[in-house]
Amino acid sequence: xxxxxxxxxxxxxxxxxxxxxxxxxxxxxxxxxxxxxxxxxxxxxxxxxxxxxxxxxxxxxxxxxxxxxxxxxxxxxxxxxxxxxxxxxxxxxxxxxxxxxxxxxxxxxxxxxxxxxxxxxxxxxxxxxxxxxxxxxxxxxxxxxxxxxxxxxxxxxxxxxxxxxxxxxxxxxxxxxxxxxxxxxxxxxxxxxxxxxxxxxxxxxxxxxxxxxxxxxxxxxxxxxxxxxxxxx
Numbered sequence: 321x322x323x324x325x326x327x328x329x330x331x332x333x334x335x336x337x338x339x340x341x342x343x344x345x346x347x348x349x350x351x352x353x354x355x356x357x358x359x360x361x362x363x364x365x366x367x368x369x370x371x372x373x374x375x376x377x378x379x380x381x382x383x384x385x386x387x388x389x390x391x392x393x394x395x396x397x398x399x400x401x402x403x404x405x406x407x408x409x410x411x412x413x414x415x416x417x418x419x420x421x422x423x424x425x426x427x428x429x430x431x432x433x434x435x436x437x438x439x440x441x442x443x444x445x446x447x448x449x450x451x452x453x454x455x456x457x458x459x460x461x462x463x464x465x466x467x468x469x470x471x472x473x474x475x476x477x478x479x480x481x482x483x484x485x486x487x488x489x490x491x492x493x494x495x496x497x498x499x500x501x502x503x504x505x506x507x508x509x510x511x512x513x514x515x516x517x518x519x520x521x522x523x524x525x526x527x528x529x530x531x532x533x534x535x536x537x538x539x540x541x542x543x544x545x546x547x548x549x550x551x552x553x
Contacts, residue, residue: 321340322363323344324336327351379417381415381512384413384474385445386471386474391409392406393470396464397467397468402429403429405482428441436452453470454467454470482515
């Protein structure tokens with residue numbers, strides 16, 4: 321459940337916001353661990369339709385997971401406490417969906433759950449390989465090395481996927497263009513030519529082939545593929 325809260329710290333500064341917890345007692349405990357003394361705590365009302373979050377549009381890009389892994393690896397390597405590192409990364413994240421999950425992970429880790437078990441609850445973000453590597457690092461006392469290895473692995477994987485996508489873009493555009501030309505030929509040009517042929521008595525194959533040759537001469541080289549197909553027929 322989500323709760324609106326207002327609280328003060330030891331210096332008397334007032335803080336307000338929204339906290340998600342299983343109960344009011346859990347929310348109070350969560351805020352107290354952060355040095356806040358709750359003065360107001362009430363359930364969040366349903367926002368208007370235009371203000372509601374559309375979950376299927378809030379997917380976490382793989383790039384965010386790659387960046388999170390690298391930053392966590394660097395912070396942990398520089399001896400920043402794990403819970404503090406998770407809280408800082410959650411606060412800095414701009415993706416509402418990922419931010420919420422990171423805060424939940426930091427809360428679980430602060431409560432005594434291992435990092436691998438906390439991440440295991442989000443398989444759509446952290447694969448079984450990712451979790452297994454962390455669990456291995458925790459068991460061997462080499463969590464820092466495991467985090468660094470995962471960061472390097474994810475960056476290589478992400479770069480490779482981008483290169484493959486870039487390499488496939490041009491052939492895909494050519495294929496779409498050719499299919500578009502075929503569509504126009506079959507559903508627009510050929511029916512129009514059929515009416516002309518009925519009057520002249522010429523054969524469709526030779527007329528279409530001559531038309532395509534003229535298009536190639538004028539500089540439209542992509543249609544050459546279709547000409548070869550028609551010639552083969």
